[in-house]
Amino acid sequence: MAFLQASYSLSAELYINAKKERMKTQAIAFLAYHKGINCRRCSFRSKRISMRHNFLWKMCMKSSVSTEECRETIESTSHFSARNSPETVFDVGVIGCGPAGLALATALSERKLRVVCVDPQICKPWKNNYGVWLDQMESLNLSDCLYPVWSKTRVHIDNSRSRLLPFAYGRVDRVKMKQKLLNICKNSGVVFYEDSVENITQEQSQYSCITTSQKEKLFCRLVVDATGHSKGFVEFHTPHEPGFQVAYGIEAEVAQHPFPIDEMLLMDFRDCHMTGNMEDKSQSSMFPTFLYAMPMNSTKIFLEETSLISKPPVSFEHLKQRLLKRLDFLQIEVKSVMEEEFCLIPMGGSLPVLGQNVLGFGGSAGMVHPATGYMFSRVMEMAPFLAKKIENSIFHGENFSLTVSLWNELWSCERILQRHFFQFGGEYLSKISLNEMRDFFWAFFMLPDKEWKDFLDFRLTSSRERLLFGLHLFWRTNAALKFSLVKEAMLSGRLKLLKSVIL
Known part of the structure; x- marks a missing residue:
């Protein structure tokens, strides 16, 4: 009964808000008509308010509330009915609400x-x-979405070589970060569909059509695959033969562990746990x-066994067995x-086909670091830059049928040369x-x-x-x-490696 009362109150509130928005829209339209307003940006704002009114009106009829695991409630996703309505054209359609997709949608x-x-799965973690490194997130004003943060970062090379790195490291609070981006998007009028995409078609030269599995049609000037x-909608040059970073991890409650709780363990290559027999030694x-270890406190820890890069990929089961042996050795x-x-993270391989109609962003655009697997901070940093380029293109009336200019911004000659250099490291x-x-x-x-x-932060930008x-x-x-480095440079790096350090 209480649930029904709460639902009725929510619907009533949405109805009132929608009615207010409709009155506001009518007033602006009346004023624009009688004042003869013909400004492009004013027209854009008027259409946006009209969309907001329609969205709220639909929400009166259909609303739901979803909760994250043991965390604060996330508002329901928005469904704006645009089926078979090319008059309703979005500027950008973003497929995927992972870190890259939501970062770009927010920007x-x-x-x-x-x-x-x-x-x-919009409302799932x-x-x-x-x-991520703390300094990167601070520069992006996102350090409030890290928990915990370790003041020290450690690498163990073997039993005799170890180094404490002078940079703080943090774990992204996935729920808090996602909710923060979702809230910004929803407050700015972003429309969400909790559905999968069936296909993307080019309806006219002016826009593309996203068709969902529920047969909703969403018309957009630009579609971004995030x-x-x-590799759902972005084509890569063939052959596309990436290496793979594979990791198996657990977040566990333990009786105790030997790791200092103020240190994040970035890499521990010690393998005393793999010396029991010849097969283990060989493997x-x-x-x-x-x-890779993140101690939360003296009894809670995240532990992950990682294969940095391999071709073909190491199996999850093999990594799990190695982790169990390591835990047993460490008692x-x-x-x-x-x-x-x-x-499982593909690293390196070929670039996407630049200039194709669907723009990639994040993993779908090959943006992962080819030698380390890092990408989170990079997409957070790149999202505002790309959003500005998209805005400029829209307001200058460019045709998005080929999206050549945006692909060239995402993969400029400078970034391609940088990628070739990193990719040589990954291949080696x-x-x-x-x-x-x-x-x-x-x-x-x-x-x-x-x-x-x-090198880790994509900062080696010049030759x-x-x-x-x-x-x-x-x-x-x-x-x-x-x-071995000279041999690899001569056999595999060749012209791409040479260009990356001289051009």
Whole structure:
């Protein structure tokens, strides 16, 4: 009974708001008509208010409330009925409400563009955990969405080599971050469809049509595929042969663990747990993995066994068995597992076909770091930049049938050269043994802090910076690694690597 009363009150409130919005729309339309207003931006605002009125009116008829796991309630998603109505054209349709999709939708909505988002699981938490450097999130004013934050970050190369990195690290609060972006979007009038996309067609030169599985038709001037690594609507050049980062992790309640709670363990390549027999030793050497650990307190911790990059990918079951052996060696007694994580990230491979009608963003655009797997901070940083370019294109009346200019902004010559340099690193790391990888990362983290940090943060933007980084790393490696790096550069890097450091 209480639920019905609450639903009635909600519907009544929405009805009143919708009525107010309709009166406001009628008043603006009346004023515009009699004053002879013909300004393009004013016309845009008037249409946007009209859309808002229609949306609220529909919400009077259909509303729902969904809750996250043990967290505060997230408002219901919005359904604006636009079936078979080409008169209702959104500026941008975003497919996917992961970090990339919501970041872009937020940036677009803040620029007053009409945005519709389609995702079958809008109100569910993001599946993967994301770790980021604190300074990156502070620069984006998103540090309030990190919990916890560790003041220290540690790497263990082997039993005798370890380094404490002078940068704080944080775990993204997936629920808080997603809710923050959703709230901004909804307050800015973004329309949400909790549905999957069946296909995208080019209706006319002016717009594309998104057809959902429920046969809703959404007409948009631009469609952005932010569905991640599924390669749903963005075409890649063939052959597309990426490496894969694979990780199996658990968030667990344990009796105790040996990790300092003020340190985040970024990489632990020690493999004493894999020395019990010859098979384990061989597997550990040929397929290097490391431990990634986030201690929440003395009895709660997130632990993940990670294969940095391999071709073909290491299996989840193999990583799980390695993690169990590591926990047994460290005498960590798991009392309960609160969450399991299965993470598979394609790294490198070919670029998307630039200029195609659907614009990619995030994993679907190949934006993941080809040598590290990082991408979260990059899409958060790139979203406002891309949104500005989209706004300028719309208000200058450009034709979005090819989206050539936007693809060229996303993958400029400078960014392509940077990607070639990073991709060489990823290809090299996918081929070396555990001992070689240890030596490589010891040389890497013994570089000046700015240099290795810039590599991880997509900051080596000029050929000079990339050349100096490569030379500094090369001279810090031992003779065996120098030889293998030169061999890889000659056999695989070739012209792409050369261009990346001289152009």
